[in-house]
Amino acid sequence: MTTKVLLFGTGGVGAVYAYFLEKGGASVTAVCRSNYEAVLQNGISIDSALFGQVTAHPSVARTAAEAQKAHGPFDYIVVCAKAFPEIHTLISAAVSPKTAIVLCQNGINIEAPYAAAYPSNTIISGVVYLPVTQTRPGHIRMGPLQKLHIGPFPAPGTPSAQEQTQKFAKIFEAGGGVIHVHPDVQTQRWLKLALNFALNPMCALTRLDDANMYRSSATMPKAILDVMTELTTVARAAGYEVSLELIQEQLSRTKERQETGGKEPSMLTDVRENRALEVDAILGNAVTIARQLGLETPRMDLLYALAQGLSYSIAPDERFRPLGM
Ligand SMILES: NC(=O)C1=CN([C@@H]2O[C@H](COP(=O)(O)OP(=O)(O)OC[C@H]3O[C@@H](n4cnc5c(N)ncnc54)[C@H](OP(=O)(O)O)[C@@H]3O)[C@@H](O)[C@H]2O)C=CC1
Numbered sequence: 001m002t003t004k005v006l007l008f009g010t011g012g013v014g015a016v017y018a019y020f021l022e023k024g025g026a027s028v029t030a031v032c033r034s035n036y037e038a039v040l041q042n043g044i045s046i047d048s049a050l051f052g053q054v055t056a057h058p059s060v061a062r063t064a065a066e067a068q069k070a071h072g073p074f075d076y077i078v079v080c081a082k083a084f085p086e087i088h089t090l091i092s093a094a095v096s097p098k099t100a101i102v103l104c105q106n107g108i109n110i111e112a113p114y115a116a117a118y119p120s121n122t123i124i125s126g127v128v129y130l131p132v133t134q135t136r137p138g139h140i141r142m143g144p145l146q147k148l149h150i151g152p153f154p155a156p157g158t159p160s161a162q163e164q165t166q167k168f169a170k171i172f173e174a175g176g177g178v179i180h181v182h183p184d185v186q187t188q189r190w191l192k193l194a195l196n197f198a199l200n201p202m203c204a205l206t207r208l209d210d211a212n213m214y215r216s217s218a219t220m221p222k223a224i225l226d227v228m229t230e231l232t233t234v235a236r237a238a239g240y241e242v243s244l245e246l247i248q249e250q251l252s253r254t255k256e257r258q259e260t261g262g263k264e265p266s267m268l269t270d271v272r273e274n275r276a277l278e279v280d281a282i283l284g285n286a287v288t289i290a291r292q293l294g295l296e297t298p299r300m301d302l303l304y305a306l307a308q309g310l311s312y313s314i315a316p317d318e319r320f321r322p323l324g325m
C-alpha cells in the first residue's frame with residue numbers, strides 16, 4: 001500500500017522533503033499557507049546546487065483538517081514549520097492512532113509538546129542540514145548540502161517506533177535524500193544547535209550572511225567559536241558527547257563559504273521578512289537547560305537576551321513606548 005505523508009510547513013525545508021518523499025514513492029499532501037495558490041497551480045520548483053532544476057507536485061491543502069478529509073489517514077506527518085509552541089496543536093486533526101510525527105526543525109527540546117499532546121504516537125526527531133530559502137512562493141533555492149539525521153523520541157523508542165523510523169528513511173533515501181538513522185539522535189541535535197545558537201542570532205543581528213559575518217572583523221571568528229564552545233559544555237553536562245573537533249568541523253562550511261559566497265541563516269530571512277524568530281527553540285531552551293544543570297553561560301545568556309530584543313523589535317507588545325526625544 002502507498003505510504004501517505006502529510007507535510008506541515010511547506011517552506012524551504014518542507015518543499016525539498018516533499019520532493020524526496022514523492023520521488024521515493026509516497027503520496028504527499030502539503031499544507032500550504034502563503035504559497036497555497038502558487039503550489040496548487042505550478043507545484044514546487046526547486047533550483048538545487050546538488051541536482052539541478054526539479055519540480056514536486058504534492059496534493060495541496062490549507063489546513064491539516066482539510067488534508068485529512070481529502071487524503072487521510074496519514075502514515076507520517078512531517079513538520080517543517082518553524083519550531084513555535086503552538087504548531088503541535090495545528091496538526092491534531094490529521095493525527096490518527098498509527099500516525100508517526102516527524103519533526104524536521106532546528107533547536108533543542110522541540111519534541112516535548114508533541115510527546116505530551118500525542119503520547120501514543122511515534123515521534124521521530126529530525127536534525128536538518130539543508131541550506132535552503134524560498135525566494136518567492138513555490139520557488140526554492142537549495143545549496144550544495146543535504147543530510148537528515150533522524151531517531152525515535154524518546155530514544156531508543158519501541159520496536160514499532162524503530163520500524164516506522166526505518167521505513168521513513170527508506171522512502172526518503174529512495175527519493176534521493178541522504179538520511180542517517182540513529183538510536184538516539186540528540187547528540188546530533190546538540191551538534192547542529194552549536195552552529196545555530198551562534199550563527200542564527202549573530203547573522204540576524206548583524207544582518208550579514210554567515211561568510212560575511214565571519215570576515216566582518218578580526219574578533220568575529222573567535223566570538224563565534226566561543227559561543228559554540230560554551231554550548232558544548234552544556235551538551236556534555238546534559239550527557240551528550242559533542243567534541244570540539246566536531247564543532248570545528250561544523251564551522252568549516254562557513255569557512256569554505258568565504259570562497260563560494262555565504263548562506264543567510266533562516267533567522268536572518270525571518271528578520272528581513274518581519275516574521276517571528278525561533279528564539280526559544282534555538283536559544284532559550286538551551287539556556288534553560290544550562291540553568292537546570294547549574295551552569296554559568298554568560299555568552300549564551302547575552303546572545304539570548306539580544307535575540308529576544310531583536311524579536312521584540314519585530315513584534316513589540318504593550319511594554320513598548322515610542323522615543324521620548
Ligand atoms: N532554511 C534553512 O536553510 C534551514 C532551516 N532549518 C530549520 O528547518 C525548519 C523550517 O525552516 P524553513 O523551511 O527555513 O522555514 P520557512 O519559513 O521557509 O517555512 C516554514 C513554512 O511553514 C509554514 N507555516 C507556518 N505556520 C503555518 C500554519 N499555521 N499553517 C500553514 N503553514 C504554516 C509557513 O507558511 P507561510 O509562508 O505562510 O509563513 C512556511 O511556508 C526551521 O526549524 C528551521 O530552523 C534547518 C536547516 C536549514
Ligand SMILES: CC(C)(CO)C(=O)C(=O)O
Nearest residue numbers: 130131199263264265266
Ligand atoms: C545555519 C544553517 C544555514 C545551516 O544549514 C541553518 O540551519 C539555518 O539557516 O537555520
